Amino acid sequence: MDILERLNEQQKKAVTAAAGPVLVLAGPGSGKTGVLTRRIAYLVQEMRVPPWRILAVTFTNKAAKEMRHRVEALLDGQPRGLSMGTFHATCARILRREVENLTYYDRDFVIFDTADQKQVIKQALADLNLDDKKFQPSKLLHGISAAKNELITPDLYQATTYIAEINRRVYSRYQEVLQANNAMDFDDLLMNTVLLLDERADILQKYQEQYLHVLVDEFQDTNTTQYALLRRLAGGHGNIFVVGDSDQSIYRWRGADYRNIHRFRESYPGAETILLEQNYRSTQIILDAAKSVIQHNKDRVHKDLFTERLGGERITLRENYDGLEEADTIIASIQQLMLDGYSPGDCAVMYRTNAQSRSLEESFVRASMPYRLVGATQFYQRREVKDIIAYLRLVNNPADSVSFNRIINVPTRGVGKKTRDDLLDWAKRHGWQPAEALSKLVTDLDVQHPFRGRAFKSLSKFGEMLTAWISLREQVSVGEMMDLILEQIEFRSYLVDGTDEGQDRWDNVMELYNVAAASESMGLSEFLEQVALVSESDNLEEDSPATALMTLHAAKGLEFPVVFIVGLEDGILPHSRSLDDAESLAEERRLFYVGITRAKDRLYLSHVFRRTTYGETEVAAPSRFLNDLPSELVDSESSSKRRQQTKARASSWNQSSTDGWGLGGRSAATSSSGSRRRQPAASYQPPKANRVPTPKPLPKPRHYGGSSDPEPARPAAAEPQYRTGEKVRHAKFGEGTVIESKVTGNDEEVSVAFQGHGVKRLAASFAKLEKLAG
DNA sequence: GGATCTCATGTTTTT
DNA sequence: CATGAGATCC
Numbered sequence: 001m002d003i004l005e006r007l008n009e010q011q012k013k014a015v016t017a018a019a020g021p022v023l024v025l026a027g028p029g030s031g032k033t034g035v036l037t038r039r040i041a042y043l044v045q046e047m048r049v050p051p052w053r054i055l056a057v058t059f060t061n062k063a064a065k066e067m068r069h070r071v072e073a074l075l076d077g078q079p080r081g082l083s084m085g086t087f088h089a090t091c092a093r094i095l096r097r098e099v100e101n102l103t104y105y106d107r108d109f110v111i112f113d114t115a116d117q118k119q120v121i122k123q124a125l126a127d128l129n130l131d132d133k134k135f136q137p138s139k140l141l142h143g144i145s146a147a148k149n150e151l152i153t154p155d156l157y158q159a160t161t162y163i164a165e166i167n168r169r170v171y172s173r174y175q176e177v178l179q180a181n182n183a184m185d186f187d188d189l190l191m192n193t194v195l196l197l198d199e200r201a202d203i204l205q206k207y208q209e210q211y212l213h214v215l216v217d218e219f220q221d222t223n224t225t226q227y228a229l230l231r232r233l234a235g236g237h238g239n240i241f242v243v244g245d246s247d248q249s250i251y252r253w254r255g256a257d258y259r260n261i262h263r264f265r266e267s268y269p270g271a272e273t274i275l276l277e278q279n280y281r282s283t284q285i286i287l288d289a290a291k292s293v294i295q296h297n298k299d300r301v302h303k304d305l306f307t308e309r310l311g312g313e314r315i316t317l318r319e320n321y322d323g324l325e326e327a328d329t330i331i332a333s334i335q336q337l338m339l340d341g342y343s344p345g346d347c348a349v350m351y352r353t354n355a356q357s358r359s360l361e362e363s364f365v366r367a368s369m370p371y372r373l374v375g376a377t378q379f380y381q382r383r384e385v386k387d388i389i390a391y392l393r394l395v396n397n398p399a400d401s402v403s404f405n406r407i408i409n410v411p412t413r414g415v416g417k418k419t420r421d422d423l424l425d426w427a428k429r430h431g432w433q434p435a436e437a438l439s440k441l442v443t444d445l446d447v448q449h450p451f452r453g454r455a456f457k458s459l460s461k462f463g464e465m466l467t468a469w470i471s472l473r474e475q476v477s478v479g480e481m482m483d484l485i486l487e488q489i490e491f492r493s494y495l496v497d498g499t500d501e502g503q504d505r506w507d508n509v510m511e512l513y514n515v516a517a518a519s520e521s522m523g524l525s526e527f528l529e530q531v532a533l534v535s536e537s538d539n540l541e542e543d544s545p546a547t548a549l550m551t552l553h554a555a556k557g558l559e560f561p562v563v564f565i566v567g568l569e570d571g572i573l574p575h576s577r578s579l580d581d582a583e584s585l586a587e588e589r590r591l592f593y594v595g596i597t598r599a600k601d602r603l604y605l606s607h608v609f610r611r612t613t614y615g616e617t618e619v620a621a622p623s624r625f626l627n628d629l630p631s632e633l634v635d636s637e638s639s640s641k642r643r644q645q646t647k648a649r650a651s652s653w654n655q656s657s658t659d660g661w662g663l664g665g666r667s668a669a670t671s672s673s674g675s676r677r678r679q680p681a682a683s684y685q686p687p688k689a690n691r692v693p694t695p696k697p698l699p700k701p702r703h704y705g706g707s708s709d710p711e712p713a714r715p716a717a718a719e720p721q722y723r724t725g726e727k728v729r730h731a732k733f734g735e736g737t738v739i740e741s742k743v744t745g746n747d748e749e750v751s752v753a754f755q756g757h758g759v760k761r762l763a764a765s766f767a768k769l770e771k772l773a774g
Numbered sequence: 775g776g777a778t779c780t781c782a783t784g785t786t787t788t789t
Numbered sequence: 790c791a792t793g794a795g796a797t798c799c
Binding site (some may be wrong): 002008038058059060061062086087088089092111113114186187189190208218222233250251253254256354355375378396409412414415416417419454530533534551552553554556557572575577578586591613 | 776783785787788789
């Protein structure tokens with residue numbers, strides 16, 4: 001494929017720019033990913049740069065994955081050795097490779113997520129005899145994260161006030177606790193990499209020489225530490241190509257600083273700056289509205305965005321009575337759009353806070369309209385999943401006391417607070433890690449210990465299992481290890497308690513198992529790292545027939561033919577916590593701008609008269625941002641007006657379809673879906689028009705539809721679906737032969753021998769086995 | 775030691 | 790309203 005095909009002049013200029021610093025300021029919809037990927041292809045193909053000498057960094061796994069695919073398509077095959085990944089994954093890879101040069105860590109260090117961090121901070125506070133009610137863990141963590149994002153170590157932390165001094169001490173202790181656990185938090189991955197490169201000129205030089213070209217996506221979202229990293233890596237040659245848009249900077253609260261764009265120009269005075277101003281996404285009207293909104297922010301780099309999609313539908317602005325009516329109105333609009341040839345999957349509903357998704361979901365369920373929730377509760381944060389990961393982490397890294405504490409009594413095994421404290425105490429006195437102490441208890445029969453009777457029995461039993469797992473660590477695969485653990489702790493019977501929720505939890509564990517089993521070639525550390533650095537929203541299914549529901553933050557980088565932005569009220573968007581700070585307010589405005597610019601054809605904005613938050617209903621004022629929309633671009637409707645027009649049919653505020661679109665079959669929807677790893681998109685339940693419209697009490701939306709589709713309510717204890725000898729196909733493992741299959745609870749456990757992959761035990765509901773004829 | 779209740783808490787969350 | 794952590798009760 002010709003790399004320069006169908007590029008406009010500016011895009012071409014960026015792709016073919018000479019080596020050296022390049023700054024691409026890319027408006028929304030201006031084809032920045034295309035430019036970035038073509039730049040890489042150009043470097044390889046035209047400038048003859050070996051792929052392994054190129055480093056491309058992104059913020060999300062999804063962006064990295066997409067870039068990789070597109071580069072592959074351009075180059076007609078895999079660019080061997082190309083480094084492409086998120087900042088965190090890139091740093092983790094460097095740290096892992098250089099681990100022997102790290103003072104406090106050994107090779108199996110683990111990555112702590114926010115829940116783990118909270119435990120660490122509590123430990124730090126306890127160690128310092130500070131009250132965690134007086135000093136809020138979340139606040140302290142935020143402060144620590146901010147420091148790390150600014151490359152400030154505890155030693156460099158300037159404390160001139162009492163509270164800052166507390167912060168400094170907690171930060172310092174927090175780092176010690178992490179190190180004692182052989183663990184890093186997300187921010188450490190970045191900071192420790194920079195520190196390492198600063199300490200060791202030889203290592204710095206090695207990476208500078210390897211990465212002859214550095215490319216960065218979403219540059220406006222970099223924080224100080226990330227920018228420091230980039231500057232160091234590109235330090236020798238200065239071949240750094242960054243793409244960003246300060247108008248889309250919406251992660252300031254995470255340390256992102258779009259002023260890095262200005263700094264870039266100062267750091268690299270010779271940098272070539274290229275503006276991508278042509279928008280290929282939106283209609284003129286939508287783009288004009290977006291421009292009018294963002295124009296109110298000060299100190300912007302001026303861009304003159306334009307589109308060839310002149311005209312377009314006007315923006316619809318609606319006032320509804322309350323959130324319920326707002327949701328129902330949106331659904332009615334989607335149904336109307338369907339008559340115009342749009343699919344529900346062409347539509348997205350965006351909101352400021354996750355809490356707003358609930359009422360929307362309920363309305364979608366009630367109307368039997370398909371939807372998918374993007375980036376809600378993350379799979380890897382689910383309790384049962386975290387529990388099992390904690391087991392694996394402990395096996396991988398017995399120093400991990402956070403995981404230890406998490407699972408010492410999960411499933412309940414008779415180790416309560418007292419016994420646990422005694423154990424931790426005893427371990428501490430001897431200078432052992434908790435897991436180490438447990439091993440001692442079973443391996444060293446002469447050891448003096450404070451346990452008797454039941455406590456001793458429980459601890460030894462667990463100690464024996466743990467010791468055995470650790471000794472098997474090098475010999476078995478991750479999947480086998482997990483299988484063994486699940487079996488021995490009888491996790492299934494612990495979870496499956498006859499409720500749907502219990503079954504869901506077990507299903508989640510089986511899904512994790514499938515991920516592990518598919519990661520055959522990975523070592524345990526590697527597996528855990530991968531699991532720590534992926535997130536759910538990386539798996540938004542494209543081309544799903546369901547309307548996407550997401551926060552405005554989650555919407556960045558996406559586009560939809562039809563976009564609804566809800567809750568345009570002062571206090572929601574802009575959010576109440578941002579009202580008293582100009583910089584925060586500017587960021588809220590950017591958030592609105594990001595939302596508007598996601599839309600290709602149609603944009604619907606809505607606010608309500610009465611908003612219910614935290615169970616309290618209050619009158620809400622329309623968002624101040626609405627004043628920034630030129631009235632000639634907007635069609636305003638309010639439900640009271642509409643009601644008068646359609647008086648005959650609509651009679652009350654509470655009626656669900658106020659504008660006369662009472663189409664939505666009111667059959668009780670069965671399954672909604674969160675976006676899940678390796679799950680098919682939410683299955684579309686078409687409105688069953690002829691069903692008796694008896695609105696049942698709302699089923700609580702299931703977290704996903706995996707195990708029940710496509711055959712809901714498989715009779716328990718029925719015949720197995722799979723027979724011995726039957727040939728099946730699995731997405732990962734390919735063809736195989738069924739060895740045995742048995743029905744267990746609501747599911748079926750199938751053992752299949754796969755060519756080249758050995759025998760796998762799979763949960764039928766997850767494995768998605770395809771039966772092969774013959 | 776384990777279950778149950780109460781009470782505080784609540785923006786966004788690429789990793 | 791809905792969730793989670795900690796206290797309290799059995």
